[in-house]
Amino acid sequence: MAEKIYVASRKGLLEFGEAKGGWTMTRASFVGEPVSAVLPDARDGTLYAALNLGHFGVKLHRSEDGGKTWNELPAPAYAPEPGDKGNGKDDAKGGPSVSLIWTLVAGGADQPGILWAGTIPGGLFRSADRGESWALVESLWNLPERAQWFGGGYDEPGIHSVCVDPTDSNKLTLGVSCGGVWISADAGESWQLGGTGLRNEYLPPDMAETRVLQDVHRLAQCKAAPNVIWCQHHNGIFRTDDRGINFTEIETARPSAFGFAVAVHPADPKTAWFVPAVKDECRVPVDQRMVVSRTTDGGASFEVFSDGLPEGPSFDLVYRHCLEIDGAGERLAMGSTTGNFWVGEDGGASWTLVSNHLPPIAQVVWGPGN
């Protein structure tokens, strides 16, 4: 199968294919529309795209032919709250409404048709029929601790990471910004708050380690060793070896520990990649020099790669869904808010610019078979 990378961007879903001369754009879908998430479902070859039309709300589309044609499906939505229509003037009051599909994730290989959608304002939705219908996971929504979640970058909290354990599809680990790490062992029937060891330096000292307030930017689970999950957190880099219950802070990262994205090698839980930025109040590359960092020893040390990345001043920020490793653990795809899109070879040691004329990028993902 020819290699493909899908880029969900502010102005369309862009498909890139690899030919002899390198990577080129082979298809653009939903041109002009913001695409917030894309899921190539390796289980059956279906492609899903989540749109955020702004004026007209979030939408979900499905393609059975690799993106040639699309059909609109019902998007995840909260049930209307009877008799509650706000105050008649201010739609911020009243019941919830999905404002963004932040991530679309396939269920396990043994769960054909099951999909997960993490949304803002903080709802996890499940479909059992390939997106034909969606149900809010009420066990999570109704947790009393959810009242403490708060928005990080957006007005409301959101679920951006849904890790499905490849060895047991019932085991889920969620990353919430800002709402910590939540773990289920029973396919979402019940939830346990994880995240011991995470800390938010910006919170009042007595609350820095309050687990439900942690601003997890992204979780990346190792396929071969799913108890290992790497976490790019607002406050730094952390790793768990027990699927999210306890985390160890990695303090050796360079040139900084701040960022949004993380990718983990599919077969080697000690190898992970990051895209460092200055810090929370200055979201640009350190010294305006774009680099990717990699650890191959579980975080004891880091290498810093810049070959093929901009040498001059760079303001690229790589969002949480914009760094992804392929199935072999050899090549990475990376896209930035500045509309630059790269492919990294040799485990991220060298990078090739595919395009620097794209819209702001929300997600990159390798096509089926990767």
Place this chain on the structure above:
Amino acid sequence: MARVSFTNNLQRHLSCPTVDVGGDTVRTVLDGVFAANPKLRSYLLDDQGRLRKHVKVFVNDCVVADTAGLSDRVGEADEVFVFQALSGG
């Protein structure tokens, strides 16, 4: 019956020709529209049935005031216009 017409920007996403619909409030008129065109609902209303923040509905030359309850009155000969705010780049 009220006459309901839609911004051309909606036509990019789905078909929504001008229609004549019965009803005496914005809510009942729109419900009549959605009965024949169910996909249109989520484009105009949020999960709670409120008008989306950047969608504007006019009854003749008056912008709808009750964006949550949609209780504004609509008469037999009224025209209802569905627009969206312009923004972004």
